[in-house]
Amino acid sequence: MNVQNVLSSRYFPVVVWVFGLLVVWEFSSWFLLHVVEASMAQSKIPYIHELVYTFTQYGYTLFVEGKATFSNAAIGFLLGATLGGLLAVLMSISKWIEQLTFPYAIASQMIPILGLAPIVYGIFRDEQIARILIAGYITFFPVALNMLRGLRSVDPTAVELMYSFAAKPWMIYWKLRFPAALPGLFSGLKIAAPLAVTGAILVELMGAQNGIGVLMLRNLYYGPSHNYMFWSTVIVGAFLGVVSYLLISLIERIVAPWQPDFRSSGGDD
Amino acid sequence: MVLLWEWQMFHLIFNLETYQLPIPSTILEAMTENRTLLLSYAGYTMTEAVLGMLIGSTLGFVFAILAAAWPRWGKGGLVLIASLNAVPIVAMAPIMNLWFGAGMGSRIAIVTIMTMAAMAINAYKGMRMVDPLALDLMHSYAAKKHEVFRYLRVSNSLPFVFTALKINTTASMIGAIVGEFFFSSRGLGYLLSNSIKVAKMPLGWSCIIVAAIAGVIFYLIVERLEKVFLKWHTSNRS
Amino acid sequence: MNTPEIKLERVSMLYQTDSTEVLAVQDVTLDIKQGEFVSLLGPSGCGKTTLLRIMADLIQPTNGEIKVAGESARAARLAQKYGIVFQSPVLYDWRKVKQNINLPLEMIGMKKSEREDRVNALLELVGLEDFKEKYPWQLSGGMQQRVAIARALAMEPEILLMDEPFSALDEFTREHLNEELLSIWSKVGSTVVFVTHSISESIFLSDRVFVLSPHPGRLSSVVDITLPRPRTQEMRNSPEFFQLIADIRDSFEGV
Amino acid sequence: MNTPEIKLERVSMLYQTDSTEVLAVQDVTLDIKQGEFVSLLGPSGCGKTTLLRIMADLIQPTNGEIKVAGESARAARLAQKYGIVFQSPVLYDWRKVKQNINLPLEMIGMKKSEREDRVNALLELVGLEDFKEKYPWQLSGGMQQRVAIARALAMEPEILLMDEPFSALDEFTREHLNEELLSIWSKVGSTVVFVTHSISESIFLSDRVFVLSPHPGRLSSVVDITLPRPRTQEMRNSPEFFQLIADIRDSFEGV
Amino acid sequence: SGDTGDELTPIKLQLKWVPQAQFAGYFMALEEGYYEEEGLDVTIVAGGPDIVPEQQVANGAADIGIGWVASLLPHQEQGLPLVQISQIYQKSGLVLVSKSETGISSPEDLAGKNVGNWMGGNEFEVLALFDKYELDPNADLSFVKQGFTMDQFLADEIDAASAMTYNEYQVVLGEGFAESDLNVIDMNDEGVAMLEDNLFANTEWLENNKETAAKFVRASLKGWQAAIDDPEAAVDSVMAEAEEGSTSRDHQLKMMEEVAKLVLPEGFDPANIGQIDDEMFKQTAIIAHQYGVIETPADLDEAYTHEIMEMVNE
Numbered sequence A: 001m002n003v004q005n006v007l008s009s010r011y012f013p014v015v016v017w018v019f020g021l022l023v024v025w026e027f028s029s030w031f032l033l034h035v036v037e038a039s040m041a042q043s044k045i046p047y048i049h050e051l052v053y054t055f056t057q058y059g060y061t062l063f064v065e066g067k068a069t070f071s072n073a074a075i076g077f078l079l080g081a082t083l084g085g086l087l088a089v090l091m092s093i094s095k096w097i098e099q100l101t102f103p104y105a106i107a108s109q110m111i112p113i114l115g116l117a118p119i120v121y122g123i124f125r126d127e128q129i130a131r132i133l134i135a136g137y138i139t140f141f142p143v144a145l146n147m148l149r150g151l152r153s154v155d156p157t158a159v160e161l162m163y164s165f166a167a168k169p170w171m172i173y174w175k176l177r178f179p180a181a182l183p184g185l186f187s188g189l190k191i192a193a194p195l196a197v198t199g200a201i202l203v204e205l206m207g208a209q210n211g212i213g214v215l216m217l218r219n220l221y222y223g224p225s226h227n228y229m230f231w232s233t234v235i236v237g238a239f240l241g242v243v244s245y246l247l248i249s250l251i252e253r254i255v256a257p258w259q260p261d262f263r264s265s266g267g268d269d
Numbered sequence B: 001m002v003l004l005w006e007w008q009m010f011h012l013i014f015n016l017e018t019y020q021l022p023i024p025s026t027i028l029e030a031m032t033e034n035r036t037l038l039l040s041y042a043g044y045t046m047t048e049a050v051l052g053m054l055i056g057s058t059l060g061f062v063f064a065i066l067a068a069a070w071p072r073w074g075k076g077g078l079v080l081i082a083s084l085n086a087v088p089i090v091a092m093a094p095i096m097n098l099w100f101g102a103g104m105g106s107r108i109a110i111v112t113i114m115t116m117a118a119m120a121i122n123a124y125k126g127m128r129m130v131d132p133l134a135l136d137l138m139h140s141y142a143a144k145k146h147e148v149f150r151y152l153r154v155s156n157s158l159p160f161v162f163t164a165l166k167i168n169t170t171a172s173m174i175g176a177i178v179g180e181f182f183f184s185s186r187g188l189g190y191l192l193s194n195s196i197k198v199a200k201m202p203l204g205w206s207c208i209i210v211a212a213i214a215g216v217i218f219y220l221i222v223e224r225l226e227k228v229f230l231k232w233h234t235s236n237r238s
Numbered sequence C, D: 001m002n003t004p005e006i007k008l009e010r011v012s013m014l015y016q017t018d019s020t021e022v023l024a025v026q027d028v029t030l031d032i033k034q035g036e037f038v039s040l041l042g043p044s045g046c047g048k049t050t051l052l053r054i055m056a057d058l059i060q061p062t063n064g065e066i067k068v069a070g071e072s073a074r075a076a077r078l079a080q081k082y083g084i085v086f087q088s089p090v091l092y093d094w095r096k097v098k099q100n101i102n103l104p105l106e107m108i109g110m111k112k113s114e115r116e117d118r119v120n121a122l123l124e125l126v127g128l129e130d131f132k133e134k135y136p137w138q139l140s141g142g143m144q145q146r147v148a149i150a151r152a153l154a155m156e157p158e159i160l161l162m163d164e165p166f167s168a169l170d171e172f173t174r175e176h177l178n179e180e181l182l183s184i185w186s187k188v189g190s191t192v193v194f195v196t197h198s199i200s201e202s203i204f205l206s207d208r209v210f211v212l213s214p215h216p217g218r219l220s221s222v223v224d225i226t227l228p229r230p231r232t233q234e235m236r237n238s239p240e241f242f243q244l245i246a247d248i249r250d251s252f253e254g255v
Numbered sequence E: 001s002g003d004t005g006d007e008l009t010p011i012k013l014q015l016k017w018v019p020q021a022q023f024a025g026y027f028m029a030l031e032e033g034y035y036e037e038e039g040l041d042v043t044i045v046a047g048g049p050d051i052v053p054e055q056q057v058a059n060g061a062a063d064i065g066i067g068w069v070a071s072l073l074p075h076q077e078q079g080l081p082l083v084q085i086s087q088i089y090q091k092s093g094l095v096l097v098s099k100s101e102t103g104i105s106s107p108e109d110l111a112g113k114n115v116g117n118w119m120g121g122n123e124f125e126v127l128a129l130f131d132k133y134e135l136d137p138n139a140d141l142s143f144v145k146q147g148f149t150m151d152q153f154l155a156d157e158i159d160a161a162s163a164m165t166y167n168e169y170q171v172v173l174g175e176g177f178a179e180s181d182l183n184v185i186d187m188n189d190e191g192v193a194m195l196e197d198n199l200f201a202n203t204e205w206l207e208n209n210k211e212t213a214a215k216f217v218r219a220s221l222k223g224w225q226a227a228i229d230d231p232e233a234a235v236d237s238v239m240a241e242a243e244e245g246s247t248s249r250d251h252q253l254k255m256m257e258e259v260a261k262l263v264l265p266e267g268f269d270p271a272n273i274g275q276i277d278d279e280m281f282k283q284t285a286i287i288a289h290q291y292g293v294i295e296t297p298a299d300l301d302e303a304y305t306h307e308i309m310e311m312v313n314e
Ligand SMILES: Nc1ncnc2c1ncn2[C@@H]1O[C@H](COP(=O)(O)OP(=O)(O)OP(=O)(O)O)[C@@H](O)[C@H]1O
Pocket: A265, C137, C138, C139, C140, C141, C142, C143, C168, C170, D015, D016, D017, D022, D023, D024, D042, D043, D044, D045, D046, D047, D048, D049, D050, D051, D087
């Protein structure tokens, strides 16, 4: 392992990013506490080493609750992505349908969970279903929009080729529009995946027993003495976001490897 | 009209009670009764949303440029920005409140964070998904990195950028409204959460309706802009 | 076999955009018989592609009427009678060469084993056996166009519409494919409409050549190619061939 | 003016993909003099585009050396010496025709008034005056390629690399542009490397023709075109011309 | 009465907030098995900022809820099928706390200051206080929304912050303030107190489950009594519910001590724990009406019932 090897490694930038962030963070924390002497400095930017200490102490709890949240997020994500995909397909069928359904889609996004929860409970009268639905509801919008863009951006001649085969509409989707929309879909999914974690956390606030959201809320409202623990939950949330994002990136490489950005010889830098 | 009818049907089909979803006439009543308040609060919330979205989208776009220029480094940064989306507003609100106070600033900050990722991810994709031959053309002109962006990548990313802007219209409204739940003393979100907690469902739903209308208008404006800027794009050809 | 397969009656096409209008094709009336091989010849921008697209039911003429086998072009398209080679290859980035050729066969629901044989035969025909596992961007321009040709031939269509299919190819490959196309045609009996800007190619291949004049695109003359079939490379050097070239050049210059 | 402008020394290009390797060009050694007009001729897939891209410094050969005006190809590219016409038009969808032609002029920082005149002259040259306000997708295939040609000519580059620029054009437009290209060349004095698969076109235009053989792409022969300049359409019918065609055909067939 | 055999009757209790000693009685009852003894299988559902217990119970997501009377009344007015069955806190736990240097020694001094409250149904006692001292919240002072943490108070963004004696006030003390550093305005002393934590049920559910409800209340009150008697054990039962590292024992113990004073105020007969005091309820309802919480005066017969408490005490 020589220096050159390390520097050119795929993971080197990641290491630098993480390490750099930690250093900047720790410094800001110190700066705020001792130079600016801001009030509640540790609540504003807590010391990394304190957080690390918290992790060593309560790592297991954080891990267990984080795992619960992640699996809830996965369910919500699947539902949201499916819903978003379906909606995009529906809207791509005709401008007319788009114009009819879109205002509803936007308007629906304006209903906060607080207003939505009673309705969903009112209809389904089942907590589990309600939670999954709410988690899906939070993720579907970015997926729908990105997917729609992808579906609409197909080379017109490629569509004509399909017409010339007298392809049934669903065939055009299956053989052409879907593959062509994959890059768009994946950027939508990359936005939606961390959102699904948010969704899962929000849903946990609706009276769940487990999950990082529960921990987050309680630490927040059990007073500032739990500042480090609260921040730890925030970091676990963000970390789950990173994991979900990387997972989607990995799947993208497997499912849509033909994109210019992935071509070995296509690079310019 | 269709909407009103659907609303009533919705009630019937799902057997909802008015305290779960009030019927339109009572909402309308609450809206007219409180219209000045609603309008001024809508203005307040929209200001937060629009400012936050502009700042967040700009930052996201700038970040996308940096990331697309140095993808080896940029990809890692993108992940970090995206991960901010996994921090819910409940957690963000108290932090932002500490940083920026209980005024508009903290909501603008929340919206900024919420809108950054969508723009960064989408614009990055748009800047990287260029036709390799178009890139060759630029190279043949010995275009500097910034020229490749100016003449090729930025234009190429516009369809993606507008998709992000559309996502961000709703994200920014949600961010502003939900952000107001926690610390604000004004705004649609404040009124909404207060109303629902004291069972003033019609007033709460008035807020939702006003927010929805504002959100749709906001969206339509962005869509209009897209039509102007993307005349050339496949999706706009006759 | 002399029923008109494709029949255009005073067909016009006006492209409209926000600001301006372009009359791409005006009052074109023509008949193409079943099993006939015809060429559309004319200068760049004269409306050849537009006419082809009208025949393929990809656009509807703003005026006039089109019948294919006595019915509408739409009916013919829905009956999967068409195979088209576009002016650009239009390959799907996410499919390898063999999968691109496979596409129309999948669409008509051919069995997998059968498909494979067909695709291999086509790959051989266009000389790309060694490249079947490559992605389109790994091919040269001419190779991509050859994939597109193989794709159009794959389903042995009743009507084959080809828009300058060989213009990206060198003379040898081109002459080879000219001959192959004729031999396939004689076996399958397709009706072929062939857009080209090579006078000699149009003569070598066709029963009749439709010469178009530009701005707006009109049918300026129809030249019967009286050369016997099967055509041979030697014919290219026959006086008859040169005479035909001269005739068409004249009708061109008359424009 | 006889210093070598472009010099390739045992240049090879091996394309590598996950699974396989393709040796596209092998051991090509050649000299192109300053102000010379040469053609690369060879069958589809023989490595013409690859060679052109190596000369343009768009890819680096896996073996061998390339010098442009005594320096590296990179230096020449950075000095903005190149104008390129790709095999496909590569127009920017978001720019109108005139803006597409304008692009290189903007990039070299030419003044606006000057640009306009230049663009109008070019539009006339390629016969697209009436289409300058259109977007690329509103043009026919040949028209798009003409826009690309105008774009490459716009900056009057020292080295003009053209990859089958005229293959999408009809014979008349093509012959017209052949002549125009020669007249521009004689005025500007560019070094031109012209990829074509038309033997007669290569003869009509070039000082020398490099004939390539495929799999892997090698330089099989170099044919000096002794026809005097300026070239005229009549020369196409001269015995000398026919002799050259025959010579090249032979060197082809020898492959 | 469905407790034949060993089958436990499932019942869900919706808290108003996160699990803490504010609800010690229920955790104690659960821990000590009082619910089980009554044949109940109780699930305690945590609350939070986005949870409205009244909605939850009306929707059937829970059977019994804990809320504040001032919040229950408007929900009842809107037609939610709810009825109060017990009153756990006999006094208001709400105070306005300020740092002594701000100089708010009496309510008059609030003029010109930033006064905070969580709003959303918690603000009426404070409004009544303003009214009593003829302060106009829109003109004489600024009445602002307070987050659920005490950060704004600590960062001096709020001069007089709302605080529950058992929670936020303790948080402030925990931050290093001595009682002498702080001024406190107590709603009970000012005569503007409203009733807080109660128990209410879904009327439709109650119709068929009176026996169950009585059992639940009985066990809960027993839990409360036990919690008051043995705060340490009570806090243990609370801590069992809270995740590791999320709250401190000390804080919960303080909370328990303060809560005990609300459930069983000095001089209050322990036999009457959980009884609904008609007078206090009336005062609460009147204040609620006065400040527009409800549009029409509350129908007290509909709002609450002594029936369950009577069954409990049989
Ligand atoms: N990016 C690439 N990756 C892998 N192989 C490639 C790539 N580009 C070209 N090739 C291969 O290199 C060989 C030469 O290609 P090139 O494009 O140079 O041919 P050409 O002479 O220009 O052909 P044509 O006349 O058809 O355009 C071909 O076999 C092709 O498959």
